[in-house]
Amino acid sequence: MTPQIASERLIAVARKAPIIPVLVVSDAGRAADLAQALVAGGLYALEVTLRTPQALDAMRAMSEVPGAIVGAGTVLTPDDARRAQDAGATFAVSPGSTDKVLDVCEAIDLAMLPGAATATEALYLLERGYSFQKFFPAEAIGGAPALKSLAGPLPQITFCPTGGVSLANANSYLSLPNTVCAGGSWVAPADLVAKGDWDGITKLAAEAAALEVS
Numbered sequence: 001m002t003p004q005i006a007s008e009r010l011i012a013v014a015r016k017a018p019i020i021p022v023l024v025v026s027d028a029g030r031a032a033d034l035a036q037a038l039v040a041g042g043l044y045a046l047e048v049t050l051r052t053p054q055a056l057d058a059m060r061a062m063s064e065v066p067g068a069i070v071g072a073g074t075v076l077t078p079d080d081a082r083r084a085q086d087a088g089a090t091f092a093v094s095p096g097s098t099d100k101v102l103d104v105c106e107a108i109d110l111a112m113l114p115g116a117a118t119a120t121e122a123l124y125l126l127e128r129g130y131s132f133q134k135f136f137p138a139e140a141i142g143g144a145p146a147l148k149s150l151a152g153p154l155p156q157i158t159f160c161p162t163g164g165v166s167l168a169n170a171n172s173y174l175s176l177p178n179t180v181c182a183g184g185s186w187v188a189p190a191d192l193v194a195k196g197d198w199d200g201i202t203k204l205a206a207e208a209a210a211l212e213v214s
């Protein structure tokens, strides 16, 4: 898959809802319920980070949930990309990017949302063909004003800001011309997942799904 096609596909996925939940799943046995709760609230693209031993099993379980579009986050190596795809991930997200990882994602047809934190990184990815990128870690690198500044010289790149995004500040990003959606972990807090409070998670997801993208 070319980077151009990967970016087009991911923009289409990202337009399904304003927020992509960033999930750190420690118990794959709860993954299907978690995915169902998020989908019921109107969030469809789910990023399961490869930060726990259970992440791949969680992706397998979530891939069975109707309406869920499962992706892998924290894809740092070529092996991560291959294992995530084998577990059912249909897209990959990384906090940054390396040629090694991008090469493999392109070769195995895994749509990649690569991370950029500076104009140089964003321009490098654009040269390579990625016009949709993750802006990470969004709040720590200047937040919405920093992302807005990139829209001047680089209007052809659109972003999914992630890292420190919350219900309180999401609008400051979603109102920018170069933002398609945002990523955030707040919609699936560890304590609600541990309690199995799926209604609570659906409520958080519905609040996030109701955010406006302009």
Ligand SMILES: O=C[C@H](O)COP(=O)(O)O
Pocket (backbone or CB within 6 Å): 022, 162, 163, 164, 165, 183, 184, 185, 186
């Ligand atoms: O590592 C951070 C993830 O990208 C999500 O960030 P967050 O927990 O601030 O929403």
Ligand SMILES: CC(=O)C(=O)O
Pocket (backbone or CB within 6 Å): 049, 072, 073, 074, 075, 093, 094, 095, 096, 115, 134, 136, 162
């Ligand atoms: C934070 C991030 O970009 C990731 O885990 O994929």
